[in-house]
Structures are given as C-alpha cells and as structure tokens.
Amino acid sequence: MSVMVPFNPVEPFLRSERMPHIWCSGCGIGTTVNCFARALAESKLPLDKVAIVSGIGCTGRVAGYLNLDSFHTTHGRAIPFATGLKLANPELTVVVYSGDGDLIAIGGNHFIHAARRNVDIKVICINNFIYGMTGGQVAPTTPVGATATTAPYGCFERPFNLPYLAESSGAVYVARWTAYHVRYIAHSMAEALRKKGFSFIEILAPCPTLYQRRNKLGDGLETMRYYKQHSVIRHGANTRDLNLDFQGEITLGKFVDIERPTLQQTMGQRFRQVLRERYAG
Amino acid sequence: MPAATTGVKARKFRGEVFITEDRCKECGFCIEFCPPKVLEFSKEFNRHGYHPPILVNEAGCTGCDLCGLYCPDFAIYGLRVPVESPAATASAAGVSPLGNDASGVERVRQGGGI
Amino acid sequence: MSSPRRSAVLSGAHFMDGNHAACEGAIAAGANFAAGYPITPSTEIVERFASRAPLVGATFLQMEDELASSIAILGAAWGGAKAFTVTSGPGFSLMMEHIGFAAMTETPCVFVNVQRGGPSTGLPTLPAQADMMQARWGSHGDYEIIALCPNSPQECFNLMIDAFNFSEQYRNPVLLMMDESVGHMTEKVVIPPADQIDIIPRRYTSKAPSEYLPFKPASDDVPEMARVGEGYHFHVTGLTHDEHGYPSMEWQTQEALVGRLVGKIRAHADDLTRTEEKQLEDAEIVLVAYGISSRVALWALQKAREEGLRVGLLRPIVVWPFPEKRIRELAQRVKAFVVVELNYGQMVREVERAAAGRARTILVPHAGGAVHPPESIVKVLREVGS
Numbered sequence: 001m002s003v004m005v006p007f008n009p010v011e012p013f014l015r016s017e018r019m020p021h022i023w024c025s026g027c028g029i030g031t032t033v034n035c036f037a038r039a040l041a042e043s044k045l046p047l048d049k050v051a052i053v054s055g056i057g058c059t060g061r062v063a064g065y066l067n068l069d070s071f072h073t074t075h076g077r078a079i080p081f082a083t084g085l086k087l088a089n090p091e092l093t094v095v096v097y098s099g100d101g102d103l104i105a106i107g108g109n110h111f112i113h114a115a116r117r118n119v120d121i122k123v124i125c126i127n128n129f130i131y132g133m134t135g136g137q138v139a140p141t142t143p144v145g146a147t148a149t150t151a152p153y154g155c156f157e158r159p160f161n162l163p164y165l166a167e168s169s170g171a172v173y174v175a176r177w178t179a180y181h182v183r184y185i186a187h188s189m190a191e192a193l194r195k196k197g198f199s200f201i202e203i204l205a206p207c208p209t210l211y212q213r214r215n216k217l218g219d220g221l222e223t224m225r226y227y228k229q230h231s232v233i234r235h236g237a238n239t240r241d242l243n244l245d246f247q248g249e250i251t252l253g254k255f256v257d258i259e260r261p262t263l264q265q266t267m268g269q270r271f272r273q274v275l276r277e278r279y280a281g
Numbered sequence: 282m283p284a285a286t287t288g289v290k291a292r293k294f295r296g297e298v299f300i301t302e303d304r305c306k307e308c309g310f311c312i313e314f315c316p317p318k319v320l321e322f323s324k325e326f327n328r329h330g331y332h333p334p335i336l337v338n339e340a341g342c343t344g345c346d347l348c349g350l351y352c353p354d355f356a357i358y359g360l361r362v363p364v365e366s367p368a369a370t371a372s373a374a375g376v377s378p379l380g381n382d383a384s385g386v387e388r389v390r391q392g393g394g395i
Numbered sequence: 396m397s398s399p400r401r402s403a404v405l406s407g408a409h410f411m412d413g414n415h416a417a418c419e420g421a422i423a424a425g426a427n428f429a430a431g432y433p434i435t436p437s438t439e440i441v442e443r444f445a446s447r448a449p450l451v452g453a454t455f456l457q458m459e460d461e462l463a464s465s466i467a468i469l470g471a472a473w474g475g476a477k478a479f480t481v482t483s484g485p486g487f488s489l490m491m492e493h494i495g496f497a498a499m500t501e502t503p504c505v506f507v508n509v510q511r512g513g514p515s516t517g518l519p520t521l522p523a524q525a526d527m528m529q530a531r532w533g534s535h536g537d538y539e540i541i542a543l544c545p546n547s548p549q550e551c552f553n554l555m556i557d558a559f560n561f562s563e564q565y566r567n568p569v570l571l572m573m574d575e576s577v578g579h580m581t582e583k584v585v586i587p588p589a590d591q592i593d594i595i596p597r598r599y600t601s602k603a604p605s606e607y608l609p610f611k612p613a614s615d616d617v618p619e620m621a622r623v624g625e626g627y628h629f630h631v632t633g634l635t636h637d638e639h640g641y642p643s644m645e646w647q648t649q650e651a652l653v654g655r656l657v658g659k660i661r662a663h664a665d666d667l668t669r670t671e672e673k674q675l676e677d678a679e680i681v682l683v684a685y686g687i688s689s690r691v692a693l694w695a696l697q698k699a700r701e702e703g704l705r706v707g708l709l710r711p712i713v714v715w716p717f718p719e720k721r722i723r724e725l726a727q728r729v730k731a732f733v734v735v736e737l738n739y740g741q742m743v744r745e746v747e748r749a750a751a752g753r754a755r756t757i758l759v760p761h762a763g764g765a766v767h768p769p770e771s772i773v774k775v776l777r778e779v780g781s
Contacts, residue, residue: 008299008349008358015630018641020354025306025331030353038350048626053470064630064642069623071473072632072642073466074496080430080463084470084478085623087454088428092474092624113459180314182350221309271449280402280452 013037013047015067022061026220028179028205029059029126033066035182036097036124039189050093050193053082055102058132058207059125062097076106079114082121090264093122093193100127100141104160108140115169115198120262122192122199125162128207136210143246146215164239166200167256173199174239174256178227179206181252188254197262204250217247294361296344298336304356305333311348311357317341320348397594399425403451404589413551413577414439416584417507418447420555421479423586425594426505427453428476430467432460432486435519436575437509440481461486465493469502473623473631477559477597479505483575484513487526488533495534496633497568498656501610501618503597505558507571509578510686510737512763522575523763524686525738530570531715537653539660541667542570542715544685548582554712560595561667565659566617572714574737576687576766604628610652611638616659664716671710674700678707680779681725681754683746684735685711687766692735695772702773704780714742722749731755731779735772737763755779 014037023029040047047068054063056075063070069092073081078096086094096103103111103125114121130148131137138148141162142155163174173195175188185203192199206212206223217223227250235253242251261269271279298320305327311334312320319338327333334357336342342359349358404423411419418440421429429448431441441455448455454476458464461482468478482490487508497504510526512518526533530542541561543554551573558569600607600619609629612618618638621627634642635649660667671689673696675681680699684692689710699706709725711718722732722745731754734743739760747756759775761767 008301008355009346010349010355010358014355015641020304020306020329023353026308026310027353030355031310031351034350034352034355048628049624051623064632067628069628070630071470072630072634073469074492074633077462077466077493080458080467081470083456083458083463084428084430084467084472084476085474086470087456087467088471088474088476088478089623109459110463113463182347186350219308221313224310224313267454275449279449281449 009041010034010037013040013067015065018065021065023058024209026206026208026223027058028128028203028220028224029062031179031182032124032126032185032203032205033062035185036066036189038186039193042186042190043193045093045193049091050095051085052095052097053078053085054096055098055107056133057099057102059097059099060102076102077110078102079107079110079121079123083114083119086119086121087264094120095193096121096123098125099132100125100129100162101131101139104162104165105140112165112169115166115171115200117263118170118172118197118260118266120197120264122195123201124189125200125202126205127162127202128205128211130207130211132207132210136214143244145246146211148214159244161239161243162202163200163242163255167239170198170260171200171256172197172258172260175200175254176202176204176242176252178204178231178250178252180224180227181231184233184252191254191257195257197260293363294344295364296342296359296361298342298344298348298357298359300333300335301356302327302333303329304354305331306354307331307333308353310351310353314351315348316345317343397596398590399423399592399594400451401589404586404592406586406588409584409586410581411548411584412439412579412581413545413548413573414509414579415443416548416552417555417571417573417578418443419584419586420552421505421559422447422451422453423552423589423592424477424556424559426477426479426559428468428471428478429453429480430456430458430464430471430478431481432458432464434461434483434486436511436578437481437483437507439578440507440509461489462493465490465506466496468504469493469497469500472502472504475622477503479507479559481507481509483509483511483519484517484526485515487529491529491533494540494568495536495538498534498538498540499633500631501566501656502568503562503566505555505562505569505571507573510572510574518764520575521764522687522766523737524574524688525741525763527572527714527736527738527741530572537657539567539657540570540715541565541567541660541713542572543712544572544714545577546686546689546710547577548580548584550712551577552584552586556592556594560593563595563597564617565663566598566620567660570715572686574686608638609640610636612655612659616655616662660716665720667713667716668718668721669712670718670721671712673708675707675709675725677705679705679730680707680776681729681732682706682708682735682772683711683732683742684708685714685742688735688737691766691769692772694769695735695776698769698773699776699780702777704776706776706780711742717742717745717749719745719749722746723751726750726753729754731757733757733759733772733775733779735759735767737761737766
C-alpha cells in the first residue's frame, strides 16, 4: 500500500538508486537530462518502448541514469548500435544521447551516414566544446582560440558547425539550444521524440571543470548567465550561418523540420516494388 | 507580493518546493533562475559538503518548477497545489511509483506559501 | 531446441562455395540481421545475404565501415535479432573492440573472418591463417572466445549453425575463422530439411522485471537475457558492472565479472571441443592442422603412410577453446606433433604448451598466399620419422 507522498516528477524516469550522479557541480548535462525526462512525459510515449543509447564520455553516462532500456556502448559507436537496435526492433523509439567528442570526432562518420540514410533515431548531442571525462582535451567543436589541455596555446582548427553538418547530411529535424534554455530544450526533445527520421538536437552546456575554468570563463552558473545574455533565437535560420566563435553570439532555434522517408520506409518500398509478393518483410 | 485576502483575485494555487538536500551540488542554477527569487543558499552543509538551497520567501513561490527544470542533480522541484489542499497529499504529481523512499522523502525539506 | 523456418532453408544438394554456404548456414541458423562492409575475400557472404534477406524476413545493411558493422549487429542482437557480420584481415582488426564489447556485455553474435594474407593489406585475394591468435587475444582485456575453423563448404554451412548455437548457449561472441581457400572452394553442399536443423533459442528470462537481475548468472554461469521493450529497463555497459548491470569500479566487481566471463567458457571447454581425427590409433607422428591446411596435411598423411610412416591427423574444428586435453593425451604416447598452418607459428604454440615437452612439436610454416606444397610436409614427416 502506497502512502501519498510528493515526488519529483522526473523521478520515474531516473534510476534513483544511482544518484548522486558523476557530473560535476555546474555541469549542464544533468539539466538536459532533466529536460529529457519532461520531454518523455510530454511525448506520452510508453516508456517501455523507449531505448537510450550512449557512447563514451561524460554524456555517455546518461544511459545509465535513465530508467529505460539503456545501452552504454563503445566510444563513438552509439549511432551504429542504435541503427542495429532500431532495425531489429522497429517499434522502439531509439534515442542516442552523447557528447560532441563521441558523436562528432570518433563517431563522425556514423553521424553523417545515419543522417544520410535517415535512420529513425533521435540524436541529442551535448556540446561542451571539450573532452570532459579524459581531462579537457581539444575537440572538433572547440572554438578557435579556446585553450584545451592538448591545445595549450589555443585551438587553431576550425570547429564543426553541427546543425549545418546535420542538415547537409540529411537530418529531418535540427535544433540547437543551450542548457539555459530549458523549456525550449524540453519542447524540442518532445518534438524530436515524435518525429520520424534522423532528428538532431545540439545543446551547448557548461563544462566548468575543464572548459570554463581553463579558459577563465567562470563557473557553470556564469556560463548559464552568458548563454542567457548572448543567445539569439532565430528559428529557421540558415544552418550555414551557425558557426560558433569563442565567446561570440550564439544562434539558437529549430532550423530544420522536414519530412523525408526513413531508412526503413525506403527499404520496404524498394523491396515491395522490386520483389512484390516475394518480399517477406 | 500582496496576499490574496480580498477575495477579488484570490489565487487558486500556491507554490511549494521540495529539496533533496544530499543530491545538491551547489551549482546555484535554481537560485539564479528562480523568477520570484525565493531561494537562497542554506548556511548548512549537506552530506557531501555543499550548501543546498532553502526557501526564504514562502509567500513568493509560485510553484512554477523552473528550479526543478534547471536542477542538474534532480535535487529540487516545485509544485503548484490548490490552496484548499494539504500540501503533502494534494501533490499534483501524485504517488511515487518507486516507493516511499525513492526520492529520499525523509530528506526532503519542504516549504511553500501562498 | 527449435527449427528454422522451412521457407528460409534451401534444403537439398547444392554446388556452392564456402562463402555462399556460410551465408546459407546463417540463414538456416535463424540469422535475421547482418551488417557488413565490403572486403575481399569475404564479400560474397554478405552479397548473398543482401539478396536473400528480403526473401526470408531478414535485414541486411551495408555500413560505412567495419566499426559500424561490428556494433550494428550488437544493437540488433539486443533488439532481438540473431545477427552476424563478415570481414577479412584489415576489417577484422577494426572489429576487435566490439568483439570485446560483445564478450563484456554477453551479447550473442557471430563474426566471420575469411582470412587472407597479412599483415596490413597483405594479400587480399589469397589465403592465410594468420589471424588465429588475433581471434583469441585481439581485443583488450581478459575474455574467452569461441572460434570454429571449417575446411570445406559443407562445413562452412554446418559450423555457421554451430556458431550461432554456441553464441546463444554461452552468450558469447563466436568467430567463424574461414580462410580464402575454403571460402572460394566450390563443392557439394547438402542442406538438410529445416526440421533436421537444431537451433538453440535465445535464453530469455521468464522472471518478472522486479525479480530479474540482468547479469546474475544461471547455474551454468550464463545469465538470462531480457527482451528489450518489455519493461525490464535493463542497463548494458562495457564498463565493469555488477549483477544489476550497473558500473562499479571496485576490484571485487571486476574479479567477479571477469572471473565469470572467463569461467563460463573454460568450464565448458570439454563440451565445446570438437576435432576430426584420422589414423591416430597407431600414430607416432600427429599432424595438427585446421581449415584448408588440414586438407593438404591429409594428402601428406596418405603419402607418408604409403612410405610406411605411422602418421595420423588431428584437426581442431573448434580451435578456441583449444583442444588441449586431447593434445595432452596424445602427447603421452606419440613421438611428435607436426603443425601445419598458413602462418609463421600461431596454433603451434598451443600444441607445444599442451604437449608440455612430452612430445616434440614441429611447425611447418607458410606465410600464406598459397597452401603448403604437400611435399614440404612429407619432407618434415620423413625427417621426424627417421
């Protein structure tokens, strides 16, 4: 017999016994997970049919904290794992939740190909401009001029513009937010959960321990204030124009929301068309 | 904020916040982004040596739960409850499906106001 | 045990090569998912699967690389599929991390390596057997592997079914270690009626989610799996994990987990051992060979017998776990082991270790690119026998 007690509305979505989590004070990942829990609630999807797949790194730990069927896979390979999972079990809603280094550096090839194929997965990328778990190394997202442990004199490589990369590779839903924009994140995640096809949400989040501290940008809270003051929401902006400069203006919004047949749809259509009644799909 | 005593614009809801102190890592997001600014850092430490938030303005809390949405540690949440109802039983969220201790209810500090 | 779908199995006698037979073996085993990346000399297996998959209710996806192929099959396996991937040397190297991930997460799956000459790009179109130790030790950390070596197209078919069955029984990745010669050799392959093919089904739990611990082993050290999407909300990680599947960085958890992963195979090494033996009854010299080399060795055996040498042949069919008990038994009474393999000394180390000095162990090496000239083996047999 249950006693009536108030409880945190995100609690059913978490593995509460595993709290507190590993993320540092002021890290933005937890805030996005909080938003994700609310998006799951808003989406009204049956939780048993939602699976989460992470790669390696700080954001890679998200899978282990969510009370879903969850897979903490190898570095960079969350997307191909999710591809196999989704193809084998199409009734699942498959979410990939991982970091910028994991998804875009070591996993970059899988990212563009899954977008090209329009695999029906939702990819949430927490971009903190750095490799957090290994100690603050430079990433393909580090802005030019920002320092990292392996870019001690400042990054001199042009970073990826992730929404542009996602759109040009074929994603059907592309949005960018910061960890400050919690209601937008939750809403955007809920939209992506309902969307059919490769959906991509980039969320900028503070890594106070390794990015902000090293670059003398204050703590997590100060970064959140920065996001609040220097972000501009431009829905539908051309993704080509979304480069992120070191401590520059941040353009946010939903940039892409189109319809395109998913991998499974194009596969089925092709086989039905060519094989007709011989197709056993 | 004027108390709803005239009966003309009586508020039907009041806000409450619930804090699981030992989960808090003192990031300050909830305090900073609380629209009516009803939270402050506690002077006390939690089990891990952080100062969790406390509600310092019960009457000001609207129960908007923005603190809950911002919290990276799932340590705080806000509820909007009907003024007629006792706080603990009229929780908009209902009964924890994870059992009585799942959210650390014993350690939850509760506060709220009209 | 169950049987595959009748409509999927091409029962009857065929004339096909080892690669095609391996594909049919996978379909007969119930494989309904494959991911692959083209690489010679293995590609015919997935080419055939790509053509057969939509006809038998299976899915094939050509991935962007071997890294993707080798983990897409693991995602598919957790999604409920029986899944495999196919590759050769360079691709096999790229897949190593996911063989370890499959071992750590106890994911039933099959990896096929049609071996070619190496190192590096080596000899894409020509045979070798130089990945045998990589098969055993290629991924980092402690784990055990099951690997099978067919020496004919018929056996490519048969062993593919065994590979899937072992992977389900032990929840372990299983490797089918073919070689280019066997893969491209065309012979008669008899595919039995579907109801004569035994399939070991996945070991799904019947426990309720509240009573289920995803990595708590059953009596044989192998845990039962939960079906994804059925409310178990299980967690799978490549990190060291406890019986809940949750990460734990304690040495005790590592000891318990790795001890069990290794133990579940070692404890069943006898059950897994499978060899073919020829004329061992009176043998003084035992040829040890597997895959294509076993066929050349057999020719050498016959030639040596004609010359009066008492030679026998031991062919490991399951190469990992290595049939060391059988070697130990034979070492008590034979004079020497002559190991014939298309490499510069891999399985010979296992033979030598198991013989433990009780019998001589001699390697007939070959760098690959061709099979051994049979005479080179006979020459060694003469020297040893004199």
